[in-house]
Amino acid sequence: MVYEYLKRSGQSSHKVEDINNDLQLKSLxxxxxxxxxxxxxxxxxxxxxxxxxxxxxxxxxxxxPYVQRTYPEVLTFEEWISLVD
Structure with missing residues (x-):
């Protein structure tokens, strides 16, 4: 959810409070x-x-980018999130 939000925004700078409010992270x-x-x-x-x-x-x-990750870091987002679940 956070990764997708950041990716969609297309910005390189974010206020943490804005992200928390937009995604309602505090309530979660x-x-x-x-x-x-x-x-x-x-x-x-x-x-x-x-x-x-x-x-x-x-x-x-x-x-x-996927190709710049070292071997232990080569996980797609889907692979990573499945580890968290």
Missing amino acids: NIRLMSVLTGLSQQGLISFICEGKRGDRRIEELQFI
Whole structure:
């Protein structure tokens, strides 16, 4: 859900609070930074996080193409999400 939202937006900068509000993550008790860190660890995205609490922003968001991932990171989004389920 978060990955698809970021991909559709086409932006490289996002305010964390805006993502939380748009996807209603707080009502689902989902911690956005944990999700973003997981996506980064899987080699799907890279980003820089700046700011504190309500002013936190995701900067320089990049999607890592499948062919640039190293062997342990070669998972499609569907494969990765199935591990989470």
